[in-house]
Structure formats: structure tokens, C-alpha cells
Amino acid sequence: MRRKTWQRDAVRDELEQQSGFVSAQGLHATLVTQGTAIGLATVYRALADLASDGDADSLQSDDGETLYRACRTDSHHHHLICRQCGRTVEIEAAAVEKWARKVASDNSFTHEYHVIDIFGLCPDCAK
Template sequence: MAQRNTWQRERVRDALADAQGFVSAQNLHATLRDENTGIGLATVYRALAGLAASGEADSLQSPEGEALYRACVSQVHHHHLICRSCGRTVEIEAKAVEQWAQQVASQNGFQGAEHVVDIFGLCAACAAQQDAAE
């Protein structure tokens, strides 16, 4: 079922596009609240879920289990490298992962398998900062 394009959904889409890296619904709501938009947290959650379902936003689960969102750059299936420190995100293709996922699914009698692969680490800049601090 398609979501209506309301001004609230458009404002959430714009705020997500302006955000750096992945953000939580709570953080996005705080930004919108600070801008006196009057958009409630439940509306932000609904809009983000709709954007993710339509492919307009990437969604992932942080290592802590929190749902995070980012305006989608690529419309094709992809994976992410995500800095645990600054949130910098790089979209990557991973043909080896695609082949492995299909092979494992097939070996176990599964068809139509889907997967999500997000790799968390430190980007070069944050790793250099950490090394300098040690």
C-alpha cells in the first residue's frame, strides 16, 4: 500500500536527505522539533518506514539494535561500510557476498533468499585520530 505524499512525509524526506550518515527516528524527530515543524515522533516513524519500503531510504540496525535510516543514494541492491565513530557511510557492491548468499540458500533448500550486509568499523580518519590519541 503506497503512502500518501503529505507535507510531513516530504519534510521528513528532506530532513533525512540533509542528515549526515545514518540517523535514528528520535534524532531526526529532534531536528524537526527544533525547527518547530509540529511533526510528531509517530509520524516520523511512519514516514521513515514508508521511505525504506519504497527504496527511498536505507535502513539498518546498529550494533546496539537501534533502527537507523539514511536517504538512499543508490537504487540498486548494495551494502554499507559504516564508521562506528563518525557515521561515515560508503555504499559498496559485493558480488562475492551475493554469490555466497545464493549458494548458502540453495544448499539449504531455500529460494528467493534476501539478505542485508552492513560492515561496521572505523574510517581512515577516525582510525588515525584513535591511533594519535593512543
């Protein structure tokens, strides 16, 4: 049985506050800076639980960190992210949304959600 603790709530709330993907360490640092005394291991555990409950997406960044994002099934958007400076551009993806839903239903998968993000080098960092 999963118990309700203020730590889990704090992690969930802070994750929902974030616009994009965050690392466990980053989220922990944010919480601590805000005056929330919470252990790093607890943040890792809370995020792992959120991800396995389907309340968060997770993916591996190219430098080996696990990144998390609050799972928004309603209105979510995608990002084009510069891997050098972190600059992001919001992108329209209606066609891809539809494609993702179709792939899922073609394979009889339900409760579909997806992680679609594009990375690259922005013009300024390309030189």
C-alpha cells in the same frame, strides 16, 4: 492509496540532508529543533514507509536502534565508523560495489542496492 502530506515530505527531505545513518528519534529531534512541529509516531511511520518503498535503507545499530539512510542509487559511498566517538572515514569500495552487483545478478535479483558499513574502534578510543 498513499496520500501526499507535508510531514512525509519533511521527513524525506531531512533524511536526504543527512550524510549517514540517522535514528528515527534523532531525525525527529532535528525536525523539532528546526521548528517543524511533527509527531514522533509520524516520523516512525514515514521512515518505515520510505524503507518499504525502497527509498531508504535501514539497519539495526549495535545498541538496538533502527537507523535509516536516504537510498542513493547513483553515487554513494561507504563509511568506516568508530562506534565509540562516531568519527567516520569515507572509504573507496569499487571492488565491493561490483561484487554486490554480481551476487545480486547471480541470484537473478534486480534493482540491487546494498548496505555496507564497517564499524570499529578508532585509535583514540581504543585505549
